[in-house]
Amino acid sequence: MARIARLTYYPVKGCAGTSVPVAEVGPAGLVHDRVFQVVAPDGDFRSQRRYPLLAAVRPRVLDGRLTLSAPGVEDLVLDISRDGPRHPASTFSWHGDGVHQGTEAAEWFSDLLGLPSVLVGVAPDHERVTSGETPGTAAFADGHALLLASESSLDDLNARIFERGGEPVPMDRFRPNVILSGWPEPHREDDVRVMSAGTAKFGYAKQCVRCTVPMVDQETGAKAGPEPIRTLAGYRRHPDGGVVFGMKAAVLRPGQVAVGDEVIVHSWAGPSPSTAAAEPPLMATASRPAESV
Incomplete structure (x- = not known):
């Protein structure tokens, strides 16, 4: 058994995970799973394949806020934008748009990785067939x-x-x-x-x-x-x-x-x-x- x-x-996407005793499962998997990603200005996703430092980023989702922690930098607490200005986003098998999570998040990841970056969230009209x-x-x-x-x-x-x-x-x-x-x-x-x-x-x-x-x-x-x-x-x-x-x-x-x-x-x-x-x-x-x- x-x-x-x-x-x-x-x-x-690409950052540390959160282990939980109970999880809700939606059509796209565990709730909160890979609902944000770091992308380049053109929407190309950033992953541990080229930026392994992402693994040391500890995101936490609680009460409509996203907290980002990483060694050597100050924590950032964001109010999650469920909808708003869009920014190009992609994965290996999908190209579309995500919801821009603001300049503070963009600057936080840009400073961490040493190159221009944007944090985007899944848009309410997100469509994808796997x-x-x-x-x-x-x-x-x-x-x-x-x-x-x-x-x-x-x-x-x-x-x-x-x-x-x-x-x-x-x-x-x-x-x-x-x-x-x-x-x-x-x-x-x-x-x-x-x-x-x-x-x-x-x-x-x-x-x-x-x-x-x-x-x-x-x-x-x-x-x-x-x-x-x-x-x-x-x-x-x-x-x-x-x-x-x-x-x-x-x-x-x-x-x-x-x-x-x-x-x-x-x-x-x-x-x-x-x-x-x-x-x-x-x-x-x-x-x-x-x-x-």
């Missing part, structure tokens, strides 16, 4: 409403890293929304096609092909590679290129989920293409870091 072990939303086996929608996430990963997948990965003489990595390197516990087999989440937890229901979209972000230390905002990408490349290559870890999902039914909720799988698929020929899982020879549970 699988259960939800952790729930995390990331208010500002791809994959189950279509859906999303806010400013790279491609889909939710990212799910299991503790057993991380345990197996860390055992392989440890065997190569490396240091285990915490789950936050992968920035999932939902961490699942209870499945003994690693990457079992890849085979889920329809699942429910709490009062919400989710459908499989696709496996998550990883970029360089998992090589960024999420506490310090510093690059800390080559793990875990180096080890994943040895056994989790996707047929179309890249390495995979975690499953992306669409929301089939909004609702509420909580840590401890049982995960009910309504339908499964066979072994996924990238794992069908993979070597068997290793026994966990290294303990999982505290941050990953």
Whole structure:
């Protein structure tokens, strides 16, 4: 039996997340997840791929305000603009407009990153259709409403890293929304096609092909590679290129989920293409870091 072990939303795309015991699920995923993003003057999104320091930014959403904290700079507290002047915004698979969050936020991020930047929020008329086996929608996430990963997948990965003489990595390197516990087999989440937890229901979209972000230390905002990408490349290559870890999902039914909720799988698929020929899982020879549970 699988259960939800952790729930995390990331208010500002590319910045730190907030873990909660209970979360509301809307059509675009966990409420408050990736509802803001930092963009260039032309709308091109800024991410940890080029600006790893974003990982050290701690956003907090409370009572209609957004608080931004980062090492070495003063906190900024903003009244969230739900609507107002628009500014170009984009992700990998979407281009449109967001709501400009004001000059103070723009200056705060511009000073932090050392180049002109603007903070935008999801507009009330935001429209986006996501791809994959189950279509859906999303806010400013790279491609889909939710990212799910299991503790057993991380345990197996860390055992392989440890065997190569490396240091285990915490789950936050992968920035999932939902961490699942209870499945003994690693990457079992890849085979889920329809699942429910709490009062919400989710459908499989696709496996998550990883970029360089998992090589960024999420506490310090510093690059800390080559793990875990180096080890994943040895056994989790996707047929179309890249390495995979975690499953992306669409929301089939909004609702509420909580840590401890049982995960009910309504339908499964066979072994996924990238794992069908993979070597068997290793026994966990290294303990999982505290941050990953």
